[in-house]
Amino acid sequence: MSQAAFEKVIKLLKDNKINYQLFEHEPVYTSWEAARIRSSSLKEGAKALVFMADGKPIMIVVPGDRKIEVKRFKKIFKIDDLRMATPQEVETVTDGIKVGAVHPLGNLHGLPVYVDEALGENKEIIFNAGLHTKSIKVLYKDYYQLINPILGNFTILV
Numbered sequence: 001m002s003q004a005a006f007e008k009v010i011k012l013l014k015d016n017k018i019n020y021q022l023f024e025h026e027p028v029y030t031s032w033e034a035a036r037i038r039s040s041s042l043k044e045g046a047k048a049l050v051f052m053a054d055g056k057p058i059m060i061v062v063p064g065d066r067k068i069e070v071k072r073f074k075k076i077f078k079i080d081d082l083r084m085a086t087p088q089e090v091e092t093v094t095d096g097i098k099v100g101a102v103h104p105l106g107n108l109h110g111l112p113v114y115v116d117e118a119l120g121e122n123k124e125i126i127f128n129a130g131l132h133t134k135s136i137k138v139l140y141k142d143y144y145q146l147i148n149p150i151l152g153n154f155t156i157l158v
Helices: 003-015 031-038 070-077 087-093 117-121 140-147
Strands: 021-024 046-053 056-063 066-068 082-084 113-116 124-128 134-139 150-152 155-157
Touching (some): 003 134, 031 134, 046 087, 046 124, 070 082, 113 140, 134 140
Parallel strands (some): 056 113
Antiparallel strands (some): 021 134, 046 056, 066 155
16 A cells, blocks of 8 residues: 555645545445445546556546547557556556556656546546545546646547
8 A cells, every 4th residue: 555655645736725525435446346435426436547558657547437448549649559557567657556546646656647538527536545545536627737638538438
């Protein structure tokens, strides 16, 4: 677990005067579990996934009720080789965050962040904060301004 990563998330939000709501809860490992324990919709959940794109780590953030269409993603962003990062690679590029607890603030780890446009349909988003037991809710517009992500339409409903 990465308490240090959690503290970096909180510092980033505070330094940028972003209003947020912190939730502490039993450990969650999937979008479904997280939505249930947070009493939020699956769609509001910002699922952060680390991939290797042509050998370099990137972060892809999608709503919890959607999955990435890999072929479409590769075509849109002109990527030849795209694969999910291994758990070890995820921990290496995120300062020790375990799979399932990765937050969508990839800029804290020097990762380019790709966000599916469907996430912006939410007024608020909620996400893991670097630990399986902590989640944060923010306004999507604040998240967008904080991250300045690369946007695209590359998911389908699960």
